[in-house]
Amino acid sequence: MKKFVLLASIITTCIITQSCSQKKENANKNLRDYCTIIFESNRKKICVTDDFSSLDEWIKEKDGKYKQVQKKLNFTxxxxxxxxxxxxxxxxxxxxxTKMMTCGAGENITIEISYCTTSILCKYSxxxxxxxxxxxxKKLYEILNAKTAIPK
Structure with a gap:
């Protein structure tokens, strides 16, 4: 009986350990397989790709269109x-x-990750x-703000 209980607990432990490691592996895969990370505010848009081909910054002009800034952002x-x-x-x-500005005041921020065919995002208005x-x-802001001034 004791051997059966020991065997059952070992099997249960292995199943739980394998299950937890699969969840972590799936999350890590989502972090590795992105095509583009986009940060967009009322006045600025920053796109970072996973292969250094595009680390660009755009400034939003008064007509609502974006103009690319000549400066390349060099993220390690x-x-x-x-x-x-x-x-x-x-x-x-x-x-x-919890604090919202009225009448369109304040910042509108969009943080998006594109996986080439699918995108996920979070939008603050x-x-x-x-x-x-x-x-x-805070950490995302610090990394971005170290390369270019962005709204807080």
Whole structure:
């Protein structure tokens, strides 16, 4: 009987361990397989690709169209990995903003990850400060703001 209980507990432990590692593997796959991470505010749009082919910045002009800035944003691989990690967490576990600005005041922020054929995103509308909503928002803001000035 004791051998049966021991065997059952070993099998249960193996199943739980395998199940947890598969979930982590799937999350890591989502972080690795992105095509583009897009950060867009009222005045600025930043696109980061996983292969360095496009690390661009656009400024929104008064007519609503975007004009590409000549400056290239040079993110290291670690910075791009961190951008993907924080953007993915923000999108999958969004923090609800409790302070909202009225009459369209405040910032409209969109954080999007494109997987070439599918995109997921989180959108904050008319909020006072998106960067202070969560620790992930703060870290994403710090990485982006180190390369170019973005709204807080």
């Amino acid at each position: 691989k670690n910075e791009r990995d961190s951008l993907a990690k924080y953007a993915y967490r923000i999108i999958n576990q969004p923090t609800l903003a 008319s909020i006072e400060s998106w960067s202070s909503l969560s620790n992930d928002n």
